[in-house]
Amino acid sequence: MRKKRILVVDDEPGFLSLITEYFKSHQYEVFSAGNLEDAVSAFHKQAPGVVLLDFNMPIVNGDKFLPILQEVDPFIKVIVITGYTLENVEDKFKGLGYFAFFEKGGLALEKLKDKVDEALAY
Numbered sequence: 001m002r003k004k005r006i007l008v009v010d011d012e013p014g015f016l017s018l019i020t021e022y023f024k025s026h027q028y029e030v031f032s033a034g035n036l037e038d039a040v041s042a043f044h045k046q047a048p049g050v051v052l053l054d055f056n057m058p059i060v061n062g063d064k065f066l067p068i069l070q071e072v073d074p075f076i077k078v079i080v081i082t083g084y085t086l087e088n089v090e091d092k093f094k095g096l097g098y099f100a101f102f103e104k105g106g107l108a109l110e111k112l113k114d115k116v117d118e119a120l121a122y
Helices: 013-025 036-046 062-072 086-093 109-121
Strands: 004-009 028-033 050-054 077-082 100-103
Touching (some): 004 109, 013 028, 050 109, 077 109
Parallel strands (some): 004 028, 004 050
């Protein structure tokens, strides 16, 4: 059986580690990047089915990075995970076609996993 491949992009090392280890423990093939340059490289090399993308990143925010991913793979499913509220994210990502949104505060990992599975099956 082919492993489920995801890329986690977040500049907070503790959060990046938490998400990466959680999905690895559930038999996902997980690649991680702490900055957008590493994320682009991993995206090209690993061809993940889903990207978990932080909104607030140094240099280029997620709303500017999402179109770059979509140029490489127009069908990529991106799940935005951020400390911002849904209203802030909807305003910034309007029309960009992200698959789902989760707030970092109170994030339920099982719900995130369910949404990742839904995106992978889509």
